[in-house]
Amino acid sequence: MGTRGLRVYRRRGKFFAFYNHSDSYPAGLGVEMVESIPRDPSEYAAWLEKTRAEYDRLLEGKSELSGEDKSNSLEIHETRPTTDLFVEYVYEIDLDDEVFWMNAMPMFRLDRMPSPEVFLEVRGRDSYGHYVPKPSMPAEHACQIPAPSQTPSEEDLSAYTSFLKHPPASPVAADVCTLLGVSEELSASERIRIALYEVMAGGLMSIAVFKTVLLNAQLARSPSTHQPWIAQTAKKLVVRAFVPMVFHSDVELSVEDRVAELEDESGAGGLLWLTPDVCFGAGFYLDYDDHLRAAVGKMVRDIHETPSAKGVIYGALCSVFHIVIVKVDKAPGGSFEHTPALQFLPSRFTESPSTPGITALLRLAFREDSTLCETVLSKSPFTSEPPAESPTFVDRLPPELITRVASFIPDLRSLLAFATLSDSTKARVSPELRFPFVGTHHLFGSSVREDQPLRQRLRSRTFSTRNDDGDAHVCHISGARLVRMPWETKGEVKGCFGMFTRGTMNAVFVLAVEEGKA
Structure with missing residues (x-):
């Protein structure tokens, strides 16, 4: 009833995706795909050879689609199709590695497929919410991780x-x-x-x-x-x-x-x-x-x-x-x-x-932290002033006092500005940078919210912080994929920071930060 999906076949690294407009739920298109794969070993071998040859000819432009496939829209992808805003289920028969995938997650050995009844019973979720067979599934259907095919040098x-x-x-x-x-x-x-x-x-x-x-x-x-x-x-x-x-x-x-x-x-x-x-x-x-x-x-x-x-x-x-x-x-x-x-x-x-x-x-x-400040300064707009001809009042301060002063500076801009005053301040700021800065938050401690579902606890944490004003409070930080609609611009996203890239302009994986209560 209007449940959209994809029927996918993988061959020679290409993904042949057929759009299915309705009844794509597991008891519909899912069972149909499962039933299309023979479970008898001899029948399976003949079917695999025939199906591989069919898609080989299609790749080489030597044949066209026939029957039901001819009326369906076909797209050939370089990467594995998965669900999105418009597609709820994706079922894939991987003819290369002989694996049955559901929503881009491996489910069964293609040559040891379960019956439709077992298929419907053993669909479960892993700790992160993705499809996986339940532990009750017979081991004969489980995907096998092959031993290394290459020998070490x-x-x-x-x-x-x-x-x-x-x-x-x-x-x-x-x-x-x-x-x-x-x-x-x-x-x-x-x-x-x-x-x-x-x-x-x-x-x-x-x-x-x-x-x-x-x-x-x-x-x-x-x-x-x-x-x-x-x-x-x-x-x-x-x-x-x-x-x-x-x-x-x-x-x-x-x-x-x-x-x-x-x-x-x-x-x-x-x-x-x-x-x-x-x-x-x-x-x-x-x-x-x-x-x-x-x-x-x-x-x-x-x-x-x-x-x-x-x-x-x-x-x-x-x-x-x-x-x-x-x-x-x-x-x-x-x-x-x-x-x-x-x-x-x-x-x-x-x-x-x-x-x-x-x-x-x-x-x-963590074994070395003396260059942390130098590294951060080299990637920031702050620059050191020309060295003074004679020691300044800062240079006359005991090192432990400079360290103490640095520990009271809550925000990153002021801390880096303080670091540029002299070599002494630069050296004493590095230990403060062992504690992460995420936006306006200087992180000092962490805790796990036990009331959260496991899926949330695995990718998020509550941190005690000091903000730019030096006030102590908490923030919740989670790791997530940054999803943009095709019509949205590639602008920075407020409250998110790229895990690997600078900012979120081109980031895919981000840290999402939200202020909250302890």
């Missing part, structure tokens, strides 16, 4: 062993705090930055278009086609941890710009040097031991081949799904060690936004 595996000074000893460090040389107790500024990063990660996981590509990368039978997206996404997520968490109209901080700067200066093996002693490298299948050892071996070799890297060097290997922190001692007789593969992004069925990988990455990024 023998050269990289050999590097893992050759750089061990004591081969019988395991280089795997069980405790990330020991590896990083940090206290097990989180500081107040670490807790707040980790909390804000978790909001960002939860915001990404709640966005269907992000998670669709993520899941497709896991299920793809030709994973090499998705590795560039995984590598670039991992790069942005790791760099985000090393960019000051200052979201303000006066500060032109952008993860994309920072990634471009780092790529221009990339070192051996394509390593990105986030700081003089921390580098990033993309890894794949880090939850497989041989692939992990090969990725670590390559990173260790590349670090040793970087002349500017001195002393103890840390590396972050990330696959989006997992992260490994590596520690390399370049001193004579030094060796290396690393963490196991730590879960990075939250799972689809999590009950908490926290993961060991996010905590490890943010603790790695």
